[in-house]
Amino acid sequence: MSRYQAGIRTEAKIIEATRSLLARGGLEAATLKAICDEAGVKAGSFYNLFDSKEEAVIRVVRESIDAxxxxxxxxxxxxxxxxxxxxxxxxxxxxxxxxxxxxxxxxxxxxxxxxxxxxxxxxxxxxxxxxxxxxxxxxxxxxxxxxxxxxxxxxxxxxxxxxxxxxxxxxxxxxxxxxxxxxx
Amino acid sequence: MSRYQAGIRTEAKIIEATRSLLARGGLEAATLKAICDEAGVKAGSFYNLFDSKEEAVIRVVRESIDAxxxxxxxxxxxxxxxxxxxxxxxxxxxxxxxxxxxxxxxxxxxxxxxxxxxxxxxxxxxxxxxxxxxxxxxxxxxxxxxxxxxxxxxxxxxxxxxxxxxxxxxxxxxxxxxxxxxxx
DNA sequence: ATGTAATTGGAATGAACACTCAAAGTTGAG
DNA sequence: CTCAACTTTGAGTGTTCATTCCAATTACAT
Structure with a gap:
């Protein structure tokens, strides 16, 4: 019933890659390809875990504000x-x-x-x-x-x-x- | 020595088309194709008169503020x-x-x-x-x-x-x- | 072990868009 | 009228990008 560990780790890698890219180069730097490369993951994995790129971006921004x-x-x-x-x-x-x-x-x-x-x-x-x-x-x-x-x-x-x-x-x-x- | 009338008219048509599109649909609506269609002009004419799309957009915004x-x-x-x-x-x-x-x-x-x-x-x-x-x-x-x-x-x-x-x-x-x- | 469900790879899709170019047409000063 | 300068055409280029698809693989509960 619970989520696979692999998926959880991948999600964390993607979020971290997105955060790093946004912090270094803003929205322009955070293309899907860049995020996936940085996370060491392919596009298919990304879309298995997120509905859209925007979803990941919004999550990162919100976490940054909360921090x-x-x-x-x-x-x-x-x-x-x-x-x-x-x-x-x-x-x-x-x-x-x-x-x-x-x-x-x-x-x-x-x-x-x-x-x-x-x-x-x-x-x-x-x-x-x-x-x-x-x-x-x-x-x-x-x-x-x-x-x-x-x-x-x-x-x-x-x-x-x-x-x-x-x-x-x-x-x-x-x-x-x-x-x-x-x-x- | 003075500018050709045709060019002056075309420029006015392009600016007016840009203004109308920006006012109706914002930046998203003001694509180069939309501007040219609205002005009844081809892309080549646009670039004969403007260095870039941004140039036309900035001019229109500035005029709107001055107004x-x-x-x-x-x-x-x-x-x-x-x-x-x-x-x-x-x-x-x-x-x-x-x-x-x-x-x-x-x-x-x-x-x-x-x-x-x-x-x-x-x-x-x-x-x-x-x-x-x-x-x-x-x-x-x-x-x-x-x-x-x-x-x-x-x-x-x-x-x-x-x-x-x-x-x-x-x-x-x-x-x-x-x-x-x-x-x- | 086994089957099911989650995950992954990665090529393919397809759309959007700004901008260029060479050839053809037009203008207007002298 | 002429000719050089200016303007227009419109197909074409090149790029960037998010998203999809599905077969192959892997994880996990029983």
Missing amino acids: VDPDPDGAGTDSVDDLVTAFVRFFEEQPLMARVYVLAALNTEPSENGARKRFLRHHQRRVERFADAMIRSNSGERPDETEMNAELLLGALDGLAFRWSLDPTFELSRFAREAAKRLS | VDPDPDGAGTDSVDDLVTAFVRFFEEQPLMARVYVLAALNTEPSENGARKRFLRHHQRRVERFADAMIRSNSGERPDETEMNAELLLGALDGLAFRWSLDPTFELSRFAREAAKRLS
Whole structure:
């Protein structure tokens, strides 16, 4: 009943190859052929385990984002500053992965709702995290205002990250912190 | 010595076809074949007038952005509110064109500086416009703080627009105005 | 051991697409 | 009217890429 060990190992090799390629060369480098070569596997094996290339890419990007989460278990101990730091770290440490994330979100056709809804859910979870952290640190605040603030701060962070991706000399960290100061 | 009329007309037809396709279906719809069919022209004519497809696309996107400029002549009469309104209008009236703009900025390889530098220059001009408008409306402010504010506000607007592109029910206009209120 | 189900190899498919070229046609200045 | 410069044609090139197919092989439960 359980899965074959061989399949599990192959899947791990494919994911690792995809991660390595995305981190080194972005979406352009992660062609199916490159992934299979890097993993030492043929195309048939890939499609035995994944429905599409996109599936593997999305999984890797999601895992990369989770890897910098300051509170992966949802204990509710993260401050706004922790969250901003984690955000900045993701972009500074894995710039190509971040670019893949944004491209994947934009490239999904407006019609096909699957991928787009996933991104939206992820965004909304982040907004809630920020809002919770804001309430924790600053209890004398109206709840609707907090949500607005969280949405504005995340918007600012996304935009500043985009700005930084155009010009890596942009001081993302400094601006991100300043945005947090004024919007929470 | 002056250009042949035929070439000028063909160029106009190609630009118009490109604009129409980008507005209707985004980058995916604007293939070379589609552009040429729409313009009633063959591929060879296209390449007689343009060095690459990208050249035509960039021209159309730039013209679309200029078309919503509240102060195209640089008279210095635009307020922060005018600029925010123009920004929101561009996204709401030409969502696909806006998406093309962002994609084009992100898709350029980090190595090839040409296209990326163009986007950066455009961004910096926008920051200056915002900073000037801020100084005009609120003269008792330190200049370095103004620049920071302008950069933060534009970052927020870009990020909110991205947010909106994931979910068109997001009230871009309301959030954009709120961001302007808090960051200027 | 044996049969079934999972896995693998790797060639083949087929679609998409930007771009080129040489020959034929057109324009317009003098 | 003439001729060089310009423009158009449209088939053709070359490339990249994800995905499919299925026979051969291997893993695993009984």
